[in-house]
Structure formats: structure tokens, C-alpha cells
Amino acid sequence: MNPGDDASFQSLTQQISDVEGLALHAYKEKCLRRRIAVRMRARGVHTYQDYQSLLQQHPEEYPKLRDSLTINVTKFYRNAATWESLADSVLPELFQAREGRVRVWSAGCASGEEPYTLAMVFADLADRLARRKWLNRVTIDATDIDRQCMARAEAARYRPTVFEEAPDHFREEYCVPVDDEYQVIPRLRALVQVRHVDLMRDPPLTSEYDLVVCRNVVIYFDRPTQEQLYQTFADVLPEEKGVLVLGKVETLFGPVQKRFTLLDVRERIYRRCA
Ligand SMILES: C[S@@+](CC[C@H](N)C(=O)[O-])C[C@H]1O[C@@H](n2cnc3c(N)ncnc32)[C@H](O)[C@@H]1O
Incomplete structure (x- = not known):
């Protein structure tokens, strides 16, 4: 052809x-x-x-x-090792330092499996630290360009197959069965705000995040656009504290690298530096 x-x-x-x-x-x-x-x-x-x-x-x-x-493939707990690394070393520190007031941006959230995974990981953490009340202070901005996907994220109803990589209790404790699907429980849905943001054109919803998760999105963008976006992520994260998570095949490059240190090279987890 x-x-x-x-x-x-x-x-x-x-x-x-x-x-x-x-x-x-x-x-x-x-x-x-x-x-x-x-x-x-x-x-x-x-x-x-x-x-x-x-x-x-x-x-x-x-x-x-x-x-x-706009390729929308996603699932709960996608790349389990990334979530394990976050839950073990990065999130407990953030969660405790801010007494639960952690502001998260899931940029390019597709149908919501990623931001609700974040909510579930924080719920586990709140349990583990016996700080269940702190969970209500977590806010997760879930943004995407695709309005159909956003509607699915807002409904928070999922087929059982999208939980296959996740720990069993994510579906059993943090969801309720509705017909032949599972819906995320209201307490966790309340942590997630779904909003329309075109990462190529729109400014971030706020200039203050503690954690930015942007996985499997920028691979479709050309290099100057990727670089500009990474600078935006650096701008919204506080020095010496903010954390950025990219997808397994994505990596920081160019001058913006100076604004981050690597926390976990395999899982593409970076900390904002001074
Ligand atoms: C493959 S999904 C990634 C979902 C999730 N982050 C994950 O890793 O499982 C890519 C998402 O990026 C979104 N996307 C593509 N271009 C975008 C843009 N310019 N602004 C915001 N989102 C965009 C798509 O709509 C899609 O939902």
C-alpha cells in the first residue's frame, strides 16, 4: 500500500x-x-x-x-515491580512526612486503573502504618485527553481481567461486585478527581504535586515535546522531595536530568533535586 x-x-x-x-x-x-x-x-x-x-x-x-x-491499554498494578518499589521505599516516607496530605498526578490515566491502583496502594499503606484517617487526605488528579476514557475512569467499573496483575485483595477489599464487573469503593473513588488535560497544550491543574506518575504516555510524543513535559513535571514537584515515575521504556534525557536524581533505575523512579 x-x-x-x-x-x-x-x-x-x-x-x-x-x-x-x-x-x-x-x-x-x-x-x-x-x-x-x-x-x-x-x-x-x-x-x-x-x-x-x-x-x-x-x-x-x-x-x-x-x-x-490515543492508545488506551492499561490495567491495575501494571508493572508490579514498580508498585512494589514505590510501596516499599518511596510512598511510606512521603505519606508520613505529609501526614497523608500527598498530592498525586496520574498524567495520562486512561480509564483509571492507574489512579485507582495508587489509591489502593495508599490504602494498604495507611493500614500498615495504622493511620487509616490519613488516607482521606490523599488527593489524586487523574488526567487524560480522551473523554471516553475519562468517563470510564469516573464510573470506576472494571472487568475482572484488568485485575490479573494486582494482589487479590485489591479486588476483594477495595471493590464491590456490580453485575459482572467490579466497582471501586466510594472511599477510594473520593480520592480521585478525573480531569481533562492535554499534556501537549494545557498547563497542569496545580503547581504543587508530591508525586507525578506518567507512564506509557510520552513514548508517542516527539523528543522536544517530551523534554518540555519533563520540565513541567520538574516545575510542579518540590525540590528534594517530589517524586516522578515514568514507564519502563521511558527515560529522562537532556538538561532536565540535572533536576532529578535516580531512586530506582529499573523502575524509572526519580526524585526532584535542588
Ligand atoms: C497507554 S495509556 C497509559 C495509561 C497508564 N498511564 C498506564 O501506564 O497504564 C496512554 C494514555 O495517554 C493518553 N494520552 C495520549 N496523548 C495525550 C495527551 N496529549 N495528553 C494527555 N493524555 C494523552 C491516552 O489517551 C491514553 O489514555
Whole structure:
């Protein structure tokens, strides 16, 4: 398949950016082409020009394209070793130093499994330290660009399969069965605020976080956009205390590295330094 030349690709991505309000120019081009090709194959069109016309004539294709562009794969306790490292060494210190008033940002939270995992890990910690009341002081901003995903995060109802990597008691103690799904209990839902933030365009919701978790999101962004975002994360974290967690295949690079020290190289856990 030869989908067409650069001009028709630019024209198509400009149209998608305008209609969908996405900053597509800041996504990696190879990744964009691959994701658009998935939808073109599904609709049986072979050139970017034809796909652009199809979008104009059938705007109901846009949400499907958006789904393909914003890869939403996630689950509870994804990369268990990262959560174990956080629960063992990083979170107890934060939680105790701030007597529970920990402000967390789950940036690119998809359908909510990550921010609710955070809530569950804090619930475990509050139990372990016999400081159950402190749990209510934790706040977790869960942000994403994809409004359908955000709606799922707000509903906090999940199929049993997304708990497969998590400790059993996460589903048993922190969720209740509803039909053939599980819903996170109100006490933990109350810790999580789901908000729309486009990490390429919007400022953070606040300038004061203790912990920023941004995993498996920036891999789709080009390098200048990644670098800018890492600087933003450094800006919202307090010196010598704030903690940043990236995905397993993501890493800090460039001048922003000076603003962090590595806490756990394998799990991509960094501390903000002076
Ligand atoms: C693969 S999921 C990662 C979910 C979760 N952090 C995890 O690791 O399991 C990537 C998420 O990033 C979101 N995303 C992509 N581009 C974004 C942007 N510009 N601003 C905010 N979120 C974005 C997608 O909508 C998607 O929900």
C-alpha cells in the first residue's frame, strides 16, 4: 500500500488536528502513520486523500480514529515491580512526612486503573502504618485527553481481567461486585478527581504535586515535546522531595536530568533535586 505523498499526509493530519483538537504535529510521525493505517485498513481505503474524504463524508469515523491514536491499554498494578518499589521505599516516607496530605498526578490515566491502583496502594499503606484517617487526605488528579476514557475512569467499573496483575485483595477489599464487573469503593473513588488535560497544550491543574506518575504516555510524543513535559513535571514537584515515575521504556534525557536524581533505575523512579 502506498498511502500517498507527504503533502496529503500533512493535509490529513491538519484536518484531524483541527476537528479533534489534537496537537498531532507533536506526535512521532512513524507512530501516527501506523495508527492511521490501522483505520484506513479497517475502512478499506488506500490513500491519505481518500481517507480524508471519508472523514469529511462520515464524521462518525473520528471517534474510532481517535481511539486508534490515543492508545488506551492499561490495567491495575501494571508493572508490579514498580508498585512494589514505590510501596516499599518511596510512598511510606512521603505519606508520613505529609501526614497523608500527598498530592498525586496520574498524567495520562486512561480509564483509571492507574489512579485507582495508587489509591489502593495508599490504602494498604495507611493500614500498615495504622493511620487509616490519613488516607482521606490523599488527593489524586487523574488526567487524560480522551473523554471516553475519562468517563470510564469516573464510573470506576472494571472487568475482572484488568485485575490479573494486582494482589487479590485489591479486588476483594477495595471493590464491590456490580453485575459482572467490579466497582471501586466510594472511599477510594473520593480520592480521585478525573480531569481533562492535554499534556501537549494545557498547563497542569496545580503547581504543587508530591508525586507525578506518567507512564506509557510520552513514548508517542516527539523528543522536544517530551523534554518540555519533563520540565513541567520538574516545575510542579518540590525540590528534594517530589517524586516522578515514568514507564519502563521511558527515560529522562537532556538538561532536565540535572533536576532529578535516580531512586530506582529499573523502575524509572526519580526524585526532584535542588
Ligand atoms: C497507554 S495509556 C497509559 C495509561 C497508564 N498511564 C498506564 O501506564 O497504564 C496512554 C494514555 O495517554 C493518553 N494520552 C495520549 N496523548 C495525550 C495527551 N496529549 N495528553 C494527555 N493524555 C494523552 C491516552 O489517551 C491514553 O489514555
